[in-house]
Amino acid sequence: MVSLAQSDVMNFLNEIASEYPEAISLAAGRPTERLFDRLSPQRLAEALGEYQSSSAKGPLRIDDLLQYGRTAGVIPDLIAAQLRTDQMVAARPNELLVTSGCQEALMLCLASICGEPNDILLLPNPTYVGAVGAAQACQVRTWPLEPGDLPEAIEKAAVQIGKAGRVPKALYLIPDFDNPTGNVISEAKRREIIELCKRHRILVLEDSAYSLFNFDGQSILPMAAMDDAGCVIHLSTYSKTICPGVRVGAATLPETLFGSRDDQLSLWKALVQRKSYITVNTSSICQAIVGGLLLDQKCSLLNWIDPALRVYRTNRDVMLKTIERTFAPYAGVVGWNRPAGGFFLALDLPFDFDVDAVVECATEYGVIVMPMAFFAFDDSQSRSVRLSFSAVTPDQISTAVEAFGRYVATRISRRAVA
Amino acid sequence: MVSLAQSDVMNFLNEIASEYPEAISLAAGRPTERLFDRLSPQRLAEALGEYQSSSAKGPLRIDDLLQYGRTAGVIPDLIAAQLRTDQMVAARPNELLVTSGCQEALMLCLASICGEPNDILLLPNPTYVGAVGAAQACQVRTWPLEPGDLPEAIEKAAVQIGKAGRVPKALYLIPDFDNPTGNVISEAKRREIIELCKRHRILVLEDSAYSLFNFDGQSILPMAAMDDAGCVIHLSTYSKTICPGVRVGAATLPETLFGSRDDQLSLWKALVQRKSYITVNTSSICQAIVGGLLLDQKCSLLNWIDPALRVYRTNRDVMLKTIERTFAPYAGVVGWNRPAGGFFLALDLPFDFDVDAVVECATEYGVIVMPMAFFAFDDSQSRSVRLSFSAVTPDQISTAVEAFGRYVATRISRRAVA
Numbered sequence: 001m002v003s004l005a006q007s008d009v010m011n012f013l014n015e016i017a018s019e020y021p022e023a024i025s026l027a028a029g030r031p032t033e034r035l036f037d038r039l040s041p042q043r044l045a046e047a048l049g050e051y052q053s054s055s056a057k058g059p060l061r062i063d064d065l066l067q068y069g070r071t072a073g074v075i076p077d078l079i080a081a082q083l084r085t086d087q088m089v090a091a092r093p094n095e096l097l098v099t100s101g102c103q104e105a106l107m108l109c110l111a112s113i114c115g116e117p118n119d120i121l122l123l124p125n126p127t128y129v130g131a132v133g134a135a136q137a138c139q140v141r142t143w144p145l146e147p148g149d150l151p152e153a154i155e156k157a158a159v160q161i162g163k164a165g166r167v168p169k170a171l172y173l174i175p176d177f178d179n180p181t182g183n184v185i186s187e188a189k190r191r192e193i194i195e196l197c198k199r200h201r202i203l204v205l206e207d208s209a210y211s212l213f214n215f216d217g218q219s220i221l222p223m224a225a226m227d228d229a230g231c232v233i234h235l236s237t238y239s240k241t242i243c244p245g246v247r248v249g250a251a252t253l254p255e256t257l258f259g260s261r262d263d264q265l266s267l268w269k270a271l272v273q274r275k276s277y278i279t280v281n282t283s284s285i286c287q288a289i290v291g292g293l294l295l296d297q298k299c300s301l302l303n304w305i306d307p308a309l310r311v312y313r314t315n316r317d318v319m320l321k322t323i324e325r326t327f328a329p330y331a332g333v334v335g336w337n338r339p340a341g342g343f344f345l346a347l348d349l350p351f352d353f354d355v356d357a358v359v360e361c362a363t364e365y366g367v368i369v370m371p372m373a374f375f376a377f378d379d380s381q382s383r384s385v386r387l388s389f390s391a392v393t394p395d396q397i398s399t400a401v402e403a404f405g406r407y408v409a410t411r412i413s414r415r416a417v418a
Numbered sequence: 419m420v421s422l423a424q425s426d427v428m429n430f431l432n433e434i435a436s437e438y439p440e441a442i443s444l445a446a447g448r449p450t451e452r453l454f455d456r457l458s459p460q461r462l463a464e465a466l467g468e469y470q471s472s473s474a475k476g477p478l479r480i481d482d483l484l485q486y487g488r489t490a491g492v493i494p495d496l497i498a499a500q501l502r503t504d505q506m507v508a509a510r511p512n513e514l515l516v517t518s519g520c521q522e523a524l525m526l527c528l529a530s531i532c533g534e535p536n537d538i539l540l541l542p543n544p545t546y547v548g549a550v551g552a553a554q555a556c557q558v559r560t561w562p563l564e565p566g567d568l569p570e571a572i573e574k575a576a577v578q579i580g581k582a583g584r585v586p587k588a589l590y591l592i593p594d595f596d597n598p599t600g601n602v603i604s605e606a607k608r609r610e611i612i613e614l615c616k617r618h619r620i621l622v623l624e625d626s627a628y629s630l631f632n633f634d635g636q637s638i639l640p641m642a643a644m645d646d647a648g649c650v651i652h653l654s655t656y657s658k659t660i661c662p663g664v665r666v667g668a669a670t671l672p673e674t675l676f677g678s679r680d681d682q683l684s685l686w687k688a689l690v691q692r693k694s695y696i697t698v699n700t701s702s703i704c705q706a707i708v709g710g711l712l713l714d715q716k717c718s719l720l721n722w723i724d725p726a727l728r729v730y731r732t733n734r735d736v737m738l739k740t741i742e743r744t745f746a747p748y749a750g751v752v753g754w755n756r757p758a759g760g761f762f763l764a765l766d767l768p769f770d771f772d773v774d775a776v777v778e779c780a781t782e783y784g785v786i787v788m789p790m791a792f793f794a795f796d797d798s799q800s801r802s803v804r805l806s807f808s809a810v811t812p813d814q815i816s817t818a819v820e821a822f823g824r825y826v827a828t829r830i831s832r833r834a835v836a
Contacts, residue, residue: 033485041467062458133694136695244486277548277555278522
C-alpha cells in the first residue's frame with residue numbers, strides 16, 4: 001500500500017481540495033461557514049468594542065489590547081464562564097491558559113508533561129494527526145492503544161510500558177464525536193478511564209473540539225467535569241464554535257494533579273513559561289473579539305452555534321440516508337457508524353483505500369475522501385475512510401456519496417474479476 | 419548576588435511594572451502607544467475590509483479569512499514587498515513563513531536547524547532572553563560568545579565547539595539597535611560575520627525587530643541583504659511597527675542554504691510542517707489587518723512609523739541629556755553608550771545591580787530599571803543596567819533618570835562608607 005509519512009498528512013488535508021477544485025471534498029474537517037455571516041469586519045469591530053467597554057474590570061483602553069498582554073491570556077474569566085455554563089467544567093480563570101488555538105494548548109501540555117525521554121503519550125489508533133504531529137515536534141514518544149475496549153487497552157498499555165522501563169504520562173482522547181471516527185466514549189467508560197488513569201498517574205488530555213455539536217439527546221459530561229482525581233486537563237477551542245481564523249483555544253487545569261496542589265502549580269508555571277517562549281501571548285485582538293462575542297452571548301455559545309448544529313445534523317442525516325441507499329447492495333461488506341454529533345463518519349470497505357485511491361476518486365469520480373490509514377499508526381485502518389459532513393451542502397453530500405458508491409462498486413467488481 | 423533563573427526573567431519583565439504601579443518603568447521593551455491612536459476597532463475593521471477588497475487575487479470572501487488558512491500564511495506577498503522596500507531584503511513570498519509573532523519564527527528556526535543533540539546555537543552575551551528561552555524550550559544547546567570583537571568571538575567559538583565534537587549550527591543576532599545593549603554591528607563586521615558563517619556553515623538568525631527605528635543618518639543594510647552565501651535567515655515582526663497585539667511576524671529564507679537549493683527546500687518544509695503542529699496557522703484575521711495596513715501604506719511602513727520614530731529619538735535625546743547631567747559627578751565611574759536607534763541604552767555602574775536593587779529602586783526611588791545580568795549567561799554583566807526609553811514620556815525619563823541618579827549616588831556613598 002502506498003502511504004504518506006504521517007507528518008505529511010496535515011498538508012495533504014489542506015492542499016488536496018485546492019488541487020482538485022471541481023471534486024466535492026468530504027475530506028476537510030472544516031466548520032461550516034454558516035456561522036460566518038455574523039462575523040463581518042464591522043461585527044468583529046463591534047465585538048472588540050463590546051469587550052473594551054464591558055470588561056469586568058471597567059472599560060479598557062484599546063491601547064491595552066494592542067500592547068503585549070498577560071502570557072496566560074486576557075479573557076480567562078470569560079472562557080472559564082463559558083466552559084462552566086456550556087460544558088459543566090469547573091474552570092478557574094487563574095488556571096486556564098489561553099492559547100493560539102487548541103493545537104498550541106496540546107503542544108504545550110505534551111512538552112511540559114512528557115519532558116523526560118522515557119515519558120510516553122498514549123493515543124487511540126486511529127487518532128487526530130495533529131496530536132501525533134505535536135508529539136513528534138516535541139520529541140515525545142507515542143504508544144498507540146490496541147483496538148477494542150478502551151479501558152482494557154489503556155490498562156494493558158500501562159503495564160507493558162512499565163515493563164519496558166518507561167512511564168505512561170499522558171493519554172490523548174476526543175471523547176465526544178472523535179476525529180477521525182465520529183465515535184463517543186460512554187459515561188461508564190469515561191469513569192473507568194479516570195479510575196485507571198488515577199491508579200497509573202496518567203494525565204488525560206481531553207480534546208473537546210466537537211463536544212457542543214451533539215445531535216441526539218443528552219450530552220455526556222466531559223471527563224474534566226467527572227474528574228475527582230485531578231487527572232484530566234481540558235482542551236478547548238473556538239475554531240469550531242466561532243471560527244478558525246481567531247486562533248483562540250485554552251487548556252484548563254484540574255485543581256490538583258492527583259491530589260497535589262504543588263504539582264498542579266508547577267505544571268501551570270511550566271505551561272506559562274513555555275508559552276512565553278513560543279508565541280509570547282495569544283493575540284489580544286483575537287482574544288477581545290472572542291471576549292466581545294462571549295459577553296454578547298452571556299457566556300454561553302449554545303444559541304450562537306444553533307444554526308451550525310442544525311446544518312451538521314441535517315448533513316449527517318443526508319449522509320446516512322444516502323449511504324444506506326447507496327450501499328444497500330453491499331450489506332455485510334461495507335459498514336459504517338452513526339455519529340451522534342460532530343463532523344465525521346467512518347465507513348469500512350472490503351478493500352484497501354490508499355493515496356492512489358484518493359487520486360482516482362478525485363479525478364474519475366469527483367469526490368475526495370480521507371483514508372482512515374492517514375490517522376493510523378499501522379495498517380489496521382487501511383480498509384476504512386473518514387467522511388466529513390461539516391463543510392458541504394446536503395446536495396453535495398448526496399452527489400459525493402453516490403459517486404463514491406460507484407467507485408466502490410467498480411473496485412468490488414474489479415476484485416471479483418481479478 | 420541574588421539572581422533569577424533566566425527562565426523567570428520574561429515573567430519578571432511582564433509583571434514588575436504592575437507590582438509597582440507608581441514607579442516609572444524604564445524596564446519594559448514595549449513600543450510607544452503613539453501609533454495606536456490610528457488602530458481603533460473601526461480602523462482595524464477597515465483594514466480587514468481593505469485587504470478583502472484589494473487582494474492581488476481579486477476580492478476575497480470574508481469566509482476565507484475566518485477559515486483555516488494556508489500554513490505558511492496568507493499575506494507573504496505583502497510582507498515580502500514591505501521587506502524589499504523598507505529593508506532591501508530580497509524576500510520571495512514562497513519562501514517567507516508568516517508566524518504568530520517573531521518569537522514563533524525564532525523557535526521554529528531553532529527547532530528545525532538545531533535538531534541533533536550536538537547542534538549548538540551561538541549567542542552574544544548578553545542577549546534577548548526570548549532567544550535563550552526558545553532554545554531551552556526546544557532543548558537546543560547554547561554557547562555564549564566571549565565579549566569583545568564579534569567576528570573573533572565567533573571564530574573562536576566555532577573552533578572550540580568543533581574540538582568538543584559538537585556542531586555550531588546557528589547564530590542569533592540583533593544587528594540593529596540590539597536588545598538589551600542598543601548597540602549596532604557595523605557594515606564591515608556584518609560582512610566579516612557572513613564570511614565566517616559561510617566558512618563554518620553557521621546559519622545566522624538575524625532579528626530585525628528594531629531596524630526601522632534608526633535615529634541618526636544612513637541605515638546599514640541588513641545581513642540578509644548582504645548575504646551572497648545563503649547563510650542568513652531574516653526574522654521580522656510587526657509588533658514594533660504596527661502593534662504587539664496582532665502577533666504577526668515572519669521568517670524569510672535565503673534562496674539557497676550555502677548554495678544548496680535542496681537544503682533550502684528541506685528546511686522550508688521542516689519549518690512549515692512544524693508550524694502546522696504548533697499553531698496550525700497564524701490568525702488570518704490578524705494577517706488581514708496587517709495586510710490591509712500594508713496595502714494602505716503601499717507596502718512601506720516608513721511614513722506610518724514616523725510619529726513613533728520621532729518619539730523614540732526625542733526620548734533617547736532626553737535620556738542622554740539627563741544622564742549626562744545626572745552622572746557628570748561620576749565621570750569615569752559610571753558609563754553609557756549612545757544608541758543610534760531602537761528602544762534601549764546600556765549604563766555601566768561601579769557596583770553590582772541585582773533583584774534586590776530593582777526592588778529598592780522601585781520602592782524607594784520610584785523607578786524600575788532592568789539589570790543587564792538578566793540577559794547574561796554569567797556574572798560578566800552584573801554591573802550594568804538596561805534603560806528603555808520607548809514607552810515613557812520625556813518628563814518621565816528625566817524624572818526617572820534623576821531618581822536613579824540619587825540611588826546610584828547613595829550606593830556609591832554607602833560603598834565609600836563601608
